[in-house]
Structures are given as C-alpha cells and as structure tokens.
Amino acid sequence: MLYNSTQNAKEVVSAAQAIAQGISKDGGLFVPQEFPKYDENTFKALLKTDYKGRAKKVFSDFLSDFTEEEINDCVEKAYTAQKFGGENPAPISYCNLDGTTLNILELWHGPTCAFKDMALQILPHLLTKSLKKKYDGKTAVILVATSGDTGKAALEGFKDVDHTKIVVFYPVDGVSPMQKHQMNTQEGSNVRVCAIKGNFDDAQTGVKKIFTTPSVAEKLAENNMLFSSANSINWGRLLPQIVYYISAYCDLVNDGKIELGDKINVVVPTGNFGNILASYYASLMGLPINKFICASNSNNVLTDFIKTGVYDKNRNFYTTISPSMDILVSSNLERLLYKLSGDNDEVTRGWMNALKSEGKYEVSDNVKAVINDRFYGGFCDDKNTEATIHELFEQDKYLCDTHTAVAINVYKQYVEETGDSTPSVIASTASPYKFSKAVLEAVEPNTALPETEFDMVEELHKISGVEVPAPLASLKNKVVRFSDVTEVNAMEDYVLGALGIE
Template sequence: MLYNSTQNAAEVVSAAQAIAQGISKDGGLFVPQEFPKYSAETFNELLKLDYKGRAKKVFADFLSDFTEEEINDCVENAYTKEKFGSDNPAPLAYAKLNGRELNILELWHGPTCAFKDMALQILPHFLTKSLKKTYDGKDAVILVATSGDTGKAALEGFKDVDHTKIIVFYPVDGVSPMQKHQMNTQEGNNVTVCAIKGNFDDAQTGVKKIFTTPEISAKLEANNMLFSSANSINWGRLLPQIVYYISAYCDLVNAGKIAMGDKINVVVPTGNFGNILASYYASIMGLPINKFICASNSNNVLSDFIKTGVYDKNRHFYTTISPSMDILVSSNLERLLYKLSGNNADTTKELMTALKTVGKYEVSDEIKAEITSKFFGGFCNDEQTKATIKALFDTDNYLCDTHTAVAVNVYEQYVEQTGDTTPSVIASTASPYKFSKAVLEAVSDGTNLPENEFDMVEKLFEVSNAPVPAPLAALKDKKARFSDVTEVNSMPQYVLDALNIK
C-alpha cells in the first residue's frame, strides 16, 4: 500500500513516511493509491471480532509496511479499558425523537471526552514506529491547530512520548472554557500550548505555512528534528476514524437493528470534513452507506458547497456554541476532491490554489453531480441547537452536547425533506459536560446559572443525572501551566523559540 500527494502525482511514499511526514512538501495531503475491498464474507468475519480485532484488520490492510506485531502493539496500547471505560471504545446508544429511533455512536469515552481520542490515542504509537522506519534518530515536532478538541486529545496522546515535542495553537476566544482549561493545565515535559489572536482558520493556515516554509524546515533538520502533524491532515489521524464506522455497522447487525448487507445513513457534525470523509472511505471499502449527511452550524460553508458546487470562504465567521465546527476552511475536503476528480493531482492543486488566492472555487459539473448524489448538507443555528438538546432530553432523557445536537437537528431536516427512513448512525463527538454552559441553558430555564465552569458541571449533573466523566471532574483543582497568546504572524518565531532554535 503506497500513498500519493493530492497535489503532486509524482510523490509516492510508504504508509510510515506518510504518517511521519504528516503533509506533503508541496502542501498536498497523503492519500492511499487504492482502497482494500471488503466482501460480505469479510464483514461476516468482522462481526465475530471485538473493536480491537476490527481495528487490527483495517490497519493491516492500509499499513503494509507495519508488521502484525507492530499493529497489535499499537492497538492493544491505545484502546484499553482504563482509557475508554470498556472493551468497546465506541459504543452505540439508542434514543428516540419524534417517533424515530436514533442510533448514536458515542465517540467520546476516551481520556479527553471527545471523538479525537479515537485517533489520537493510537497516532503516537503509529508515529514512533514510523519514525524508526523512516527517520531513525530524529525527534518529531508535532504542530497542531485546534478548534478545541484536537488540541487536548493530541496533548494527552503525545505527553512524554519519547522523541516527540508537541506545540498546540488555539483561537484565544474560539474554544469553550472547559476546552481551554483542559489544554492550559496539560501535564508533560514535551508539551507547549499557545493561544492566537485569530480564529481556527488563522491557526490552521499558520501551521500549514510553517510546515511548508523551507527555511524553518532547514533549521529543524540542523537540530535533528522534523515536523509532523496530529491534525486530520495526517493519514495516521484519519485511518483510525474509518474503523469506528465499520465497527458500528457490525454492532448494529449483532444487535439485530439491521441485517448484513442493509444500507445505513451516516450523520456527522463536521467542520474540517475529516470525520465524515472517514465514513466515505469506509463506503469505498464496501460498507453499505446510502447517504452521507453533513451537519454544519452557522458556519455553513460545507452545506452550501454540497448544494451548489461552489466553496466560498469569503463570508461572515460565527463564534458558536459548537466551537469545534467554527471552521471556514475544511482541510480534508481536498482528499474528497482528489478522489472524485479521478485522482487528478493537477485538478486538486488548481482548486486549492484558488481557495488560497481568492478564497473560493467551483468544481466541475461531474464532481458536483457525484457530491449531490452521495451527500446531503444542512445546518442549524445556536437556538436550534439548544432546542434539539432540550427535545432529546425531554423526550428520552438523553443528554447530548452541542455538536451532536447539530447532527440530530440536520438529520431531522433530512428526513422531513426526503422521507428517507433508512437506519442512520449519528456521530456523537463530545461529552455534554465539555460544553456545560450551553447544555445547561438548553435543558434548564437558563436563569441563575453558576459563573464558574465547574459549578456548571455540578449543576448540569443535578438537572440531568448524567454521569460526569472522571477526566473532566479531575480538572477542577488543576492550575494552569500555559497562558501565552501570540499574533498569527508571530507563530513561526514562537515555534522556533519553544524548540530553543536560533
């Protein structure tokens, strides 16, 4: 299994190099040259396995330069009961709304209570093994731009991992108080956290620019270091996300909710397009998916694109109660465009150049037709998000966070508009306690709320009786270690200073 850059057909790398490098030198993203095909027989075998067994099968098919022993070691160390609370790190929950049963894929039972743990608990194991295969002796510098969840999950995954250093940038006013406290209290001798004066897109663009600046890369090289990424631009981040859609399908079959071979819909709240792209890749492998339902908040650049074929980031940026989706540049969409253009790197590069220079692009009629046939895009605002949280709680006593609520709301829109009642899996991406203020406002009358974030957690527990995740409860008395704030154009120098490179 080899990998190409989405923007340079001549660049061909191994899985280990794709993971260690993170991003192509030309700025493109690494994608598999081909996808393994899973037959009905393959899925019947997967039914018999637990989550770890299914993960090992998928990883072995994509990471051909990893030994069986190496993959086994990665999986066994990542998906432990100690970290995820059970043998199934991605369980299905069932709730009802408007007479419909919702199959909710809870992806937030890991150490930072967000879906990013599913990938970022295993990425450090992938990366350290990849470094030994391809860049033996070098330290990896993990640069991360985060809209909230990726940062903490990456910090937790990489803390004190040998031969790695991690630097996380987040928008100073663009994450929840809980997310900020999670990052700024992070332990570990190899971690650095810094806020930027800007939004997530500024942070993401800044990180990508640092990656592709030859002068900075040369300075790292001289100090026996290289850049890598823990964002979903790294193939080692995206690959683990494919697993939980395949596993959820097997769990639905085993639970008698569907029969083997039945199609499902997938509903994903997404800003950077990685989580929903993973389900699309699973479908290429043979997972029977009927429709990909892409749920956005008021920053609805993706839902507009799905409907029109025009991607235009030149629009108002909203700071919402679902901050992990406050994104106007959806990095992983590049991988979908590459696939739908027939793996045409020139076409992809042309579109990405247009996005960078004028802030918009329009795809061909052929690509647009393919997208509209497979994808549905919808969005809702903050008030609709809160109303959905309340409706789900009042109807079935199920408490969800602000991102999951966006997905549920857009799913309801989809059913009303299409009448399609295909069984659907809704990705639940974070614990409601990570966004206590907004969730508490939704399920209570919104008056006399506590001012302190952790008092809000306690109040939400009183109201809902939903268990508070232990990692969040443990944060209450932790003191902040990091308080730096920098300008976007100062990010390169900040990185060099953090690494003690002159």
C-alpha cells in the same frame, strides 16, 4: 499499499513515510493509491470480533510496511478499557426523538472526552514506529491547530512520548472554557500550548505555512528534528476514524437493528471534514452507506458547497456554541475532491490554489453530480441547537453536547425533506460536560447560571443525573501551566522559541 499527494501524484511514499511526514512537501495531503475491498465474508468475520480485532484488520490492510506484531502493539496499547471506560471504545446508544430512532455512536469515552481520542490515542504509537522506520534518531515536532478538541487529545496522546515535542495553537476566543482549561493545565515535559489572536482558520493556515517553509525545516534538520502533524491532515489521524464506522455497522447487525448487507446513512457534525471523509473512505471499501449527511453550524460553507458546487470562504465567521465546527476552510475536503476528480492532482491543485488566491473555487459538473447524489448538507444555528438538546432530554432523558445536537437537528431536516427511513448512525463527538454552560442553558432555559465552569458541571449533573466523566471532574483543581498568546504572524517565531532554536 502506497500513498501519493493530492497535489502531486508523482510523490509516492509508504505508510510510515506518510505518517511521519504528516503533509506532502507541496502542501498536498497523502491519500492511499487504492482501497482494500471488503465483501460479505469479510464482514461476517468482523462481526465475530471486537473493536480491537476490527481495528487490527483495517490497519493491516492500509499499513503494509508495518508488521502484524507492530499493529497488534499499537492497537492493544491504544484502546484499553482503562482509557475508554469499557471494552467497546465506541458504543451505540439507541434513543428516540419525535418517534424517530436515533442510533448515536458515542465517540467520546476516551481520556479527553472527545472523538479525537479515537485517533489520537493510537497516533503516537503509529508515529514512533514510523519514525524508527524512516527517521531513526530524529525528534518529531508535532504542530497542531485546534478548534478545541484536537488540541487536548493530541497533548494527552503525545505527552512524554520519546522523540516527540508538541506545540498546540488555539483561537483565544474560539474554544469553550472547559476546552481551554483542559489544554492550559496539560501535563508533560514535551508540550507547549499557545492561544492566537485569530480564529481556527488563522491557526490552521499558520501551521500549514510553518510546515511548508523550507528555512524552518532546515533549522529543524540542523537540530535533528522534523515536523509532523496530529491534525486530520495526517493519514495516521484519519485512518483510525475509518475503523469506528465499520465497527458501528457490525454492532448494528449484532444488535439486530439491521441485517448484514443493509444500507445505512451516516450523519456527522462537520468542521474540518475528516470525520465524514472517513465514512466515505469506509464506503469505498465496501461499507454499504446510502447517504452522507453533513451537518454544519452557522458557519455553513460546506452546506452551500454541497448544494451548489461552489466553495466560498469569503463570508462572515461566526463564534457559536459548537466551537469545534467554527471553521471556514475544511482541509480534508481536498481528499474527497481528489478522489471524485478521478485522482487528478492537477485539477485538485488548481482548486486549492484558487482557494488560497481568491478564497473560492467551483468544481466541475461531474463532481457536483456525485456530491449531490451521495451527500446531503444542512446547518443548524445556536437557537435550534439548544432546542434539540432540550427536546431530546425531555423526551428520552438523553443528554447530548452542542455538536451532536447539530447533527441530530440536520438529520431531522433530512428526514422531513426526503422521507428517507434508512437506519442512520449519528456521530456523537463530545461529552455534554465539555460545553456545560450551553447544555445547561438548553436543558433548563430559565435557570440561574452558576458562576464558574465547574459549578455549571455540578448543576448539570444534578439536573440530568448523567455521570460526569472522570477526566473532566479531575480538572477542577489542576494548576494552569500555559497562558501564552501570540499574533498569527508570530507563530513561526513562537515555535522556534519553544524548541530552543534561534
């Protein structure tokens, strides 16, 4: 299994190289040259095993330069019951809203209470093994731009990991108080956290620029370091996300909700497009998915793109109560467009260059037709997000966070618009306690809000009876370690300073 860049198909690398390097030298993203095919017999075998067994199968098919022992070691260390609160890291809750069954795939039972843990608990193991194969002795500098969840999950995954250093940038006013507190209290001798005066897109653009600046790479090389990434631009971040869609399908079959071979829909609250792309990749492998339902908040650039084929980031940016989706440049869409264009690197490169220079591009009619056929785009503003949280709790006593509520609301729109009754998996991406203020206001609209974030957590617990995840409860008395804030154009200097490089 080899990988090439979406913007230069001639750049061909192994899995270990793709994971260690993170992003192509030309700024493109690494993609597999082919996808393994899973037939009925494959799924019958997967039905009989657990999450770890399913993960080992998927990883072994994509990571051909890793030994069976290496893959087993990565999986066994990543998906422990201690870290995820049970043997199944991604359980499904079956709920009911307005008479419609909701199959909610809970991806937030890991150590930072967000779906990013599903990938970022295993990425450090994949990366350290990749470094030994390709860059033995070098230290990987992990640069992360985060809209809230990736940052903490990456910090937690990489803290004190040998031969790694990690620097996380987040928008100073673009994450929830709980997300900010999680990052700024992070333990570990190899971690740094810095806010930027800008939004997530500014942070992501800044990180990509640092990645692809030759003079910076040369300075790192002189100090026996190299850049890598923990964002979903890294194949080692995206690959683990394929697993939980395949595993969820197996769980639905085993729970008697569907028959093997039945199609499902997938509903994903979408920001950087990695989570929904993983489900699309799973479908290329043989997972029977009927429709990919892409749910956005008021930053609805993806909704408009799916409907029109025009991607236009030249629009107002909104700070919402679902901040992990406050994104106008969805990086992983590039991988989808590469595949839909027939693996055409020249065409993909043209679209991405137009996005950089003009802030917009329009895909071909052929690509539009496929997107219209396979994808549905919808969005939900803050008012309807809060209403959805309230309705689901009132009807079924199920407490969801602000991002999951966006997905549920858009799913309701889809069903009302199409009448499609295909069983659907809804990706639930975070614990409601990571956004306690917004969730509390939604559940009890007329309640007087407590003063502090942790008092809000306690009040929400009293009202809902839903247990507060231990990783969040333990944050209350942690000391803040990081309070740095920088301008976007000073991010490069900050990184070099954090690494002790002049």
